[in-house]
Amino acid sequence: MTDVAPSLPTLRVIIVADGALAAALTDELGAGADDPIGGSAHLTGIVEVVQVEHAEEAVELVSATTAEVPLVVLSGRPGGVDHTIDTLDRAPSLRRASTLLVTDRAVHDDAARAIDGDRLDGVIAIPWTAGALRLHARSQIARWLRAHLPDDPRTGSLIDDTERPLELPDSEMLRDLEREPAAVTERLLAAIERVLGPRPRLHLPPGIRLTHQGEGVNGVLVVLRGSVALDRSTRVGDLRLHHGSTGPVVGLLSLAQQRRAFFTARTTTDVEVVHLSLEQLDRALRSEPEVGAAMAAVSIRALAQRLRRSEQLQVEKIELNRELDAERERLADALHQLEQARLELVEQARFATLGELAAGIAHELNNPVAALDRAASYITEDLERLVTSHPQGPALAQALTTARDRPPSSTAEEREQRRVLEAAVGDRELARRLLAAAVTDPDDARRLATGPAGEIALLEAAAGIGTAIRNLEVGAARISGLVASLRSYARPDGDPVEDVDVHQGIEDTLRLTAHRLAGARITRDYDEVPRIRCHPGQLGQVWTNLLVNAAEALDGEGHIRVLTDAPDPEHVRVRISDDGPGMPPDVLKRAFEPRFTTKQGTVRYGLGLGLAIARRVVEQHDGRLSLEADASGTTATVILPVAGPADDTTSRPQPPSPGG
Amino acid sequence: MQLAVLILEDERPVREALARDLGHFGGHVRIEVAEDVPDAWAVIDELDRDGDRLALVLADHRLPGTSGVDFLVLLLDDPRTVHTRKVLVTGQADQQDTIRAVNDAGLDRYIPKPWNPDELRSVVRDQLTDHVIEHRLDPLPHLQALDAARVMPLLRTRGDR
Amino acid sequence: MPTDVHHPRSTLPRPTHLQLAGLVVGLIAFLVPLLVDIPGLEPAGQRMLAIFLLAIVLWVTEAVPLVATAMLVILLEVLMISDQALVALPEDVLAASDYFAALADPVIVLFLGGFLIADGAAKFDLDRNLAAVMLRPFAGNARRSVLGLMLITAMLSMFVSNTATTATMFAVVIPILAVLPAGPARTGLALAIPVAANVGGIGTPVGSPPNAIALGALEARGEGVSFLGWMLLAVPLMVVVLLFAWWLLTRRYIAPDTPMALDLSSSFDRSPAAIVFYVVAGATVLLWLTEPLHGISSSTVGFVPVVALLATQVMGGDDIKALQWPVLWLVAGGIALGAGIGATGLDTWLLGLVAWEALPLTLLVLLLVAVGLGLSTVISNSATANLLVPLSLSLATGLPIDATAIGVIVALACALAMALPISTPPNAVAYATGEVDTRAMATNGLLVGGFGAVLLATVLPRVWDRLGLL
The missing domain is CATH 1.20.58 (Methane Monooxygenase Hydroxylase; Chain G, domain 1)
Incomplete structure (x- = not known):
């Protein structure tokens, strides 16, 4: 049955068919050497033809042997091409095989999977021209062998009588398509010259325009050497669309376009071209079929090149667009992050400036305050000395001292005192003046009222000085307190400070933000808490933001509670709660977003960034800031470690890095 | 009947300073001070008992528990004080408060702290004069606390006797 | 609000x-x-x-x-x-x-006209502008300025109520007072206005209510005095007392070199209504002053501006409402009181209580003037006149003195009382400014009033007699 060397695998063609068709197929494929269609290749001796009725049989058949199966011929029986091929595919050797479908049906709707899986290599209608099937099978086998067993000696034996490999095309045009481009060009030119005689070669330097976009074209140029670029002028400028993919015949495309040049063709190197007018081309085509084939091959190849180029460009464009979109998204994200970072930086810069300003003011205020404070004492001392020289010295000194040291009394009490005096002297204005003169005893009042007119005025003046001195002292003390608060609030950032009293910081903040908290009732519920290590100035920002937020949530009147305690010895907890309207969950969720404010809503974060910065500061202290809200109000909880931040913490909270 | 001026200020030194700066008016109008809103109402009751008339309130904006503006608004609801002129003396009031004071409390003037004593006196004099003119009160008992030139026309229609 | x-x-x-x-x-x-x-x-x-x-x-x-x-x-x-x-x-x-x-006594009608003109003058700021214009010749020297102020005050006061004149003139003077250094100059200036207003009030029948009361009582007895007639009787005294007061006050209070800047700017209202008013007021005053020529009584003349101003709508219902009706009715009460005393024979009985004939006439007049002056110092001038005029007129029936003279003398005596803040509204205004204390007011009021009273009781009847005015 075979005379091939035993080392070579057996090659089998399997026919899956039954009945008459099976016989006809076996007959056709197994038929003798004389091929009425053409070619004299023999299958016999190279492959053996096996016929089975069902695909399952074929699978069984091949699994039992090591034979290779280059081709399966199927009949298009009802039952389904897809099903049959699926069954065949169970055997690996069958899966590799080429598949021919032989059918008598006009329509097949059962081969979609086979087409999709590239498992159908040919469709042959019944009846077929005798020998045609064999020829087809032969080409398939030859192609299969070249692909799968290129070194097999049988592969080389499958050639036609012109020594051409059997799987190669036979028509002039298809062959031209497979030839080297330069060879085809040469063939084209040769064919043309056969008709028109020798054509002069035109030598052109680079930069010469061969066609002009939009202009009429009356001929074509066959490029023999050198390269030509195709440019097209567009809205966005001149675009070079083809350079490597120009093709050797320039001007051909415009023939399909009312003879208007679609591109401007420009030489980019020294080129050698042959010019053909339309008439000459026409004559050549008419007279020599090979010109047509070569021209078609040249054109198809050029078009295919251009098409591939343009498809490639399309793919590149889509890929680029994808990349661009991704890039754009990344950029938008980065921009968002940058914007947030910028806002935080601005806010921090504001705080920093305010802090410096406050520190500066605190420093500058110290001297005048000291001067004020001292001046008050000096005035007192000097006046005491002066007053002793006055005839009524003791009385005046008494009035002065009494007024200065008068304990704070309510305005209602003062009115009561005035009423007593009024009853004694019978004149309200006089009673008022007596009281201003630090007289409270009705008897004294009566005595003074009936005494010399100037005496009350004198006492009034002395008492007025006493009151003024007291108010000076009180005022100076209050400014001193404010200065101290300012200084600790605006303490320049540096290394964390040890031993900081959280309460002190909160108190300083309360004092300095009193104007922002106007209307709110403040309750302090301070527990014993350990002193902590921290950046007091930064924590001041935290208290400020939380308190101001609470006050703004109240919008005027309400109650702010400040609770402190130590949940464990290592931590201090501060809770700042208001009894405002609270926040809905979605608002709460976004409260830490740097730009979050609900201007129209009931919750306002006037600082905008306040909570974000507060949280950052707390986190940089290795602490935690959380926010809870319900209908009864909002509570901000800050938990700080007593140990404070790690030493390498930078002095200022850093802005978030983009993307972070 | 005396005209009365009420100073409502919680900080003692400021209250004393205001009262002292208005000392010039003593004897011509009655100057009363109150440290908080309840005491201010006590003063108003007392004025009413004495048959005196609260012509002007100088209120601080920031008061414990309530704001000066709230008090000024409440004055409008009391027949004894509905015509009282209202002046806010304050170191700080945000725009919201000021708008409310003007719109809801019929605020007549606004004196920023720290005040200039002459300006304070001039405002008080003007407000008292406005009050007297608006309600066609007899200006003569209070003339020295008033802008005399402005109230003279009130006297023109008075006739000889 | x-x-x-x-x-x-x-x-x-x-x-x-x-x-x-x-x-x-x-x-x-x-x-x-x-x-x-x-x-x-x-x-x-x-x-x-x-x-x-x-x-x-x-x-x-x-x-x-x-x-x-x-x-x-x-x-x-x-x-x-x-x-x-x-x-x-x-x-x-x-x-x-x-x-x-x-x-609705004719005198009331006369007063009604006077009031309406006075109120119109205030409405169109005529009084103030006139004052500014008339002050111009007096500017420069403090004492001369005070003289100007007093003369103008008196002149206005002759036609406008004393109180309104004082109010107008104080509005002019208060800015001057404000820049004067505290001290006598202020007192002098603040006193000059009420004194001039009080004294000026005696100048015309419409100048102050006692004049009207006396005029009403005299007319009831058929002894009416014309507008011009009254002025001839009263203006000489007015001028003399005014000059005396000026001399007294400037000598006592105002140094010649006192800086005194008068506001002399005037801007007359030139609206049609104002011009109509000027014409009506001018015509009315002219008719009052020319009664001997045309014989139309001053009351009738006084009713002309009422009709004219209302008809032209220069003044309206509001202006009528604003008139000083209490003053008119006070005068009316006095007239009714006089009528009642006369009709019931009470006057005769009162007259019979004392043997008046035994007293010298001069002393009697002095007594009347003193009572009028004293009483009106502490109570209302009009009330004093209301009480005193009917009595003194009935007294005159039995005495060799002209009833008109007695009526005028009593009315003028009432107007000269200015020793206390309560004596007259102008005094009350001056006192309320705080520039004048009771003491200064009393001293000067007594001096000026006393000077006037003595002239009134002793010199004036003779002068009238001599001039044949009665």
């Missing part, structure tokens, strides 16, 4: 002790003549005496407002001594309408 929807309680003024005493004493004074039979007095006279005593007490104590007393007098007269008396009287009595008629 919020819409005013509140109605503050209108509290009644609490009566003073004096007022309470006045009510009690008044009641007693009213009841005694009714309960005790008084010899020589008819029942009508007794009733009138009761009314008269009540009026005295109420006007002196001001237990009720002056105008209320005036209205009470009319009411009591109607209820007690008219043909509609609750308890009828045997004698012939006046009809009730005769007492009510006092409310």
Whole structure:
């Protein structure tokens, strides 16, 4: 049955068919050497033809042997091409095989999977021209062998009588398509010259325009050497669309376009071209079929090149667009992050400036305050000395001292005192003046009222000085307190400070933000808490933001509670709660977003960034800031470690890095 | 009947300073001070008992528990004080408060702290004069606390006797 | 300002002790003549005496407002001594309408015109502008400026009520006062205005209510005095007293080198209404001054501006409402009181109580002037005139002196009282400014008033006689 060397695998063609068709197929494929269609290749001796009725049989058949199966011929029986091929595919050797479908049906709707899986290599209608099937099978086998067993000696034996490999095309045009481009060009030119005689070669330097976009074209140029670029002028400028993919015949495309040049063709190197007018081309085509084939091959190849180029460009464009979109998204994200970072930086810069300003003011205020404070004492001392020289010295000194040291009394009490005096002297204005003169005893009042007119005025003046001195002292003390608060609030950032009293910081903040908290009732519920290590100035920002937020949530009147305690010895907890309207969950969720404010809503974060910065500061202290809200109000909880931040913490909270 | 001026200020030194700066008016109008809103109402009751008339309130904006503006608004609801002129003396009031004071409390003037004593006196004099003119009160008992030139026309229609 | 929807309680003024005493004493004074039979007095006279005593007490104590007393007098007269008396009287009595008629007495009508012109002058700022214009010649020197201020005040006061004149002139003077250093100059200037206003009030019948009361009483006796006639009688005294007051005040208070800058800017209202007013007011004053030429009585003339100003709508209902009706009715009460005293024979009885003939005439006049001056120093000038004019006129019937002279003298005496802040509204205004203390007012008021009173009692009747004015 075979005379091939035993080392070579057996090659089998399997026919899956039954009945008459099976016989006809076996007959056709197994038929003798004389091929009425053409070619004299023999299958016999190279492959053996096996016929089975069902695909399952074929699978069984091949699994039992090591034979290779280059081709399966199927009949298009009802039952389904897809099903049959699926069954065949169970055997690996069958899966590799080429598949021919032989059918008598006009329509097949059962081969979609086979087409999709590239498992159908040919469709042959019944009846077929005798020998045609064999020829087809032969080409398939030859192609299969070249692909799968290129070194097999049988592969080389499958050639036609012109020594051409059997799987190669036979028509002039298809062959031209497979030839080297330069060879085809040469063939084209040769064919043309056969008709028109020798054509002069035109030598052109680079930069010469061969066609002009939009202009009429009356001929074509066959490029023999050198390269030509195709440019097209567009809205966005001149675009070079083809350079490597120009093709050797320039001007051909415009023939399909009312003879208007679609591109401007420009030489980019020294080129050698042959010019053909339309008439000459026409004559050549008419007279020599090979010109047509070569021209078609040249054109198809050029078009295919251009098409591939343009498809490639399309793919590149889509890929680029994808990349661009991704890039754009990344950029938008980065921009968002940058914007947030910028806002935080601005806010921090504001705080920093305010802090410096406050520190500066605190420093500058110290001297005048000291001067004020001292001046008050000096005035007192000097006046005491002066007053002793006055005839009524003791009385005046008494009035002065009494007024200065008068304990704070309510305005209602003062009115009561005035009423007593009024009853004694019978004149309200006089009673008022007596009281201003630090007289409270009705008897004294009566005595003074009936005494010399100037005496009350004198006492009034002395008492007025006493009151003024007291108010000076009180005022100076209050400014001193404010200065101290300012200084600790605006303490320049540096290394964390040890031993900081959280309460002190909160108190300083309360004092300095009193104007922002106007209307709110403040309750302090301070527990014993350990002193902590921290950046007091930064924590001041935290208290400020939380308190101001609470006050703004109240919008005027309400109650702010400040609770402190130590949940464990290592931590201090501060809770700042208001009894405002609270926040809905979605608002709460976004409260830490740097730009979050609900201007129209009931919750306002006037600082905008306040909570974000507060949280950052707390986190940089290795602490935690959380926010809870319900209908009864909002509570901000800050938990700080007593140990404070790690030493390498930078002095200022850093802005978030983009993307972070 | 005396005209009365009420100073409502919680900080003692400021209250004393205001009262002292208005000392010039003593004897011509009655100057009363109150440290908080309840005491201010006590003063108003007392004025009413004495048959005196609260012509002007100088209120601080920031008061414990309530704001000066709230008090000024409440004055409008009391027949004894509905015509009282209202002046806010304050170191700080945000725009919201000021708008409310003007719109809801019929605020007549606004004196920023720290005040200039002459300006304070001039405002008080003007407000008292406005009050007297608006309600066609007899200006003569209070003339020295008033802008005399402005109230003279009130006297023109008075006739000889 | 919020819409005013509140109605503050209108509290009644609490009566003073004096007022309470006045009510009690008044009641007693009213009841005694009714309960005790008084010899020589008819029942009508007794009733009138009761009314008269009540009026005295109420006007002196001001237990009720002056105008209320005036209205009470009319009411009591109607209820007690008219043909509609609750308890009828045997004698012939006046009809009730005769007492009510006092409310529309020609003198009241004259005053109505005067008031309307005065109010119009205020409305169009004519008084102030006139003052500014007339002051111009006096600018420069402090004393001369004061003279100018006083003359102009007096001149305005002749046609406008003393109080309104004072208010107008103080509006001019207050800026000057404000820049003067505290001290005598301020006192002098602040005194000059009320003194001039008080003295100026005697110049014309419409100058102040006592003039009207006297005029009304004289007309009731058929001895009317023309507008110009009154001026001829009164203006000489006015000018002399004014010059004396100027001399006194400037010598005492105002150094010649006192810096005094007068505001002389004037801007006359040139609106059509204002021009109509100027014409009407000018014509009215002209007609008053030319009564001897045309014979139209000053009351009738006084009614012309009322009609003219209302008809041209230069002034309207509001202006009428703003008129000083209490003053008009106070005058009306006085006229009714005089009518009642005359009609019931009370005057004759009162006259018979003292042998007036025994007194020298000069002394009698001095006495009348002193009583008028003294009484009106502490009570209302109009009330004094109301009480004193009917009495003195009845006195005149038995004495060799012209009734007109007596009436005018008593009225002028009332106008010269200016020693206390309560004496006249101009004094009250000056006192209220705080520039003048009671002491200064009393001293100067007594000096000026006393000077005027002495002239009035001693020199003036002779001058009138000599000039044949009576």
